Amino acid sequence: MSxxxxxxxxxxxAREGCVGLSVVVVVAEMKAGRGxxxxxxxxxxxxxxxxxxxxxxxxxxxxxxxxxxVAWPGSKSxxxxxxxxxxKAMGEIPATGEVCWIHDPATTLGQGLTPRRR
Numbered sequence: 001m002s003x004x005x006x007x008x009x010x011x012x013x014a015r016e017g018c019v020g021l022s023v024v025v026v027v028a029e030m031k032a033g034r035g036x037x038x039x040x041x042x043x044x045x046x047x048x049x050x051x052x053x054x055x056x057x058x059x060x061x062x063x064x065x066x067x068x069x070v071a072w073p074g075s076k077s078x079x080x081x082x083x084x085x086x087x088k089a090m091g092e093i094p095a096t097g098e099v100c101w102i103h104d105p106a107t108t109l110g111q112g113l114t115p116r117r118r
Contacts, residue, residue, distance in 0.1 A: 006030065007051055014057040014104040018069060020096025024048055042087050046080050052102055059083060059100040069103045 006027045013019045025045060029036065032044035049059060053076050060071040072079050086099045 007048070007055065010048075010052060010102070011055055011057060011104065014052065014102050015107045018062060018101035018103045019057075020101060021045075021094045021099060022096040024052070024102060025093055038091075038093070041093055042084065045087070045093065046084055049083060049102070050076065050080055053079065056106055057102050057104045059102055060105075062101055069101065069105070071103070071105055072100065 010019055010024060010027060013023065025041075028041060028045040028048045031048060032040045036044065052058075058071045059079055060069050062068060063070055072082060074082070083099065087094060090098070
């Protein structure tokens with residue numbers, strides 16, 4: 001599969017709601033290859049998130065207030081740097097609900113936003 005084919009489902013989910021990092025990790029694992037170590041998997045995850053950012057989706061936080069998704073501020077490199085630091089501090093690849101969610105803010109967020117939990 002190509003990067004575009006791998007990203008399409010993630011982008012679709014990001015337009016429908018919010019995608020947890022565990023879903024993004026699946027694509028990163030395919031990119032990194034079987035048996036990839038933590039560092040290699042982290043690099044692949046940052047690459048996938050970077051490609052999602054290039055296509056309009058961004059990492060951010062789910063909050064109880066309106067808007068219910070708050071994108072992380074900063075440039076692409078600042079956002080990826082923040083994600084890298086948080087993953088390194090955890091010492092493991094994050095699961096859904098940890099660190100951040102991915103959403104395409106160009107879509108309309110209603111009050112019924114439900115994060116994708118996979």
